[in-house]
Amino acid sequence: MKNNITESSKCNAEDFPSVDGLRMTRQRSEVYSVLMSYRDHPTAGEVFERAKENMPTISLATVYNCLEALVQHGAVRQVNFERESSRYCPNLTEHGHFHDEESGKIIDVPLKKGAKLSDLLDLPEGAEIDNLEITLRGKISNN
């Protein structure tokens, strides 16, 4: 079992034939399937490494292109942690990210149902939010 993904959770490019208005090429399918299979937060480089296992001829530029296309079509989210390279996230529900300083792990942090951003923040007059990024860094004290 490679990359600590179980066989049962593994899936293939053919499992994702389409994303709304995006033409599904073999490469886009492969990139999308990599993200949907592993369900973590890989960088473009990591996606490239994983994609090459199934599709050894794919290029890094294509991975960047595919990721951009997927992001623009809302199939995947791009998240940034400080100055590190962008990571890609298949979780489309509203959520933030907790970055564990000890393990390095990135954990999705769901927004509470019904909670409103305006309860936490004094938003500027007339602000229309298109995009929200919440990033937390810290430790998990597991007693």
Add this chain to the structure above:
Amino acid sequence: MKNNITESSKCNAEDFPSVDGLRMTRQRSEVYSVLMSYRDHPTAGEVFERAKENMPTISLATVYNCLEALVQHGAVRQVNFERESSRYCPNLTEHGHFHDEESGKIIDVPLKKGAKLSDLLDLPEGAEIDNLEITLRGKISNN
């Protein structure tokens, strides 16, 4: 009047003689004063340009060094918007940032007093938050 800062709001490096445990060199003072004077969110390159007006011999590497020192001593905050170059923020109160897509302006968004993060987010068990970054992107509909 340059850089839309009024004379009265302008200040000099000598106005900031010390930051807690940080040795205040001329360059660090200058960089700090640039941030405190303009109170916006300049990139390292922009800080460099502004600092050169008073101190033409300062180098970009030094600006990076000074900014890093100031950030590490909690005198200034480093904020990141997507993949853009880091910006530096002199506002030490807890706040997020709203990035206006039309004007490009960055607006500080204060956290509401008494509001708790845990009201908005389902934080992981035992999570200890060292750092919180909230970034909003959108438009201001000014009727």
Add this chain to the structure above:
DNA sequence: TCAATAATTAGAATTATTCTAAAAATAGCT
């Protein structure tokens, strides 16, 4: 004053990402 330490500097190196231009694939006709 002098030695030890720390900061500054210019320029080289690094790294993630984007760009370029050519080749390959695909779609939409007829």
Add this chain to the structure above:
DNA sequence: AGCTATTTTTAGAATAATTCTAATTATTGA
């Protein structure tokens, strides 16, 4: 099916922000 236009992929070059290096300068404290 064949042809043309459009899109995508590709390798490698280019870019840009940041960090590193090694030499110089400044500062501290004995």
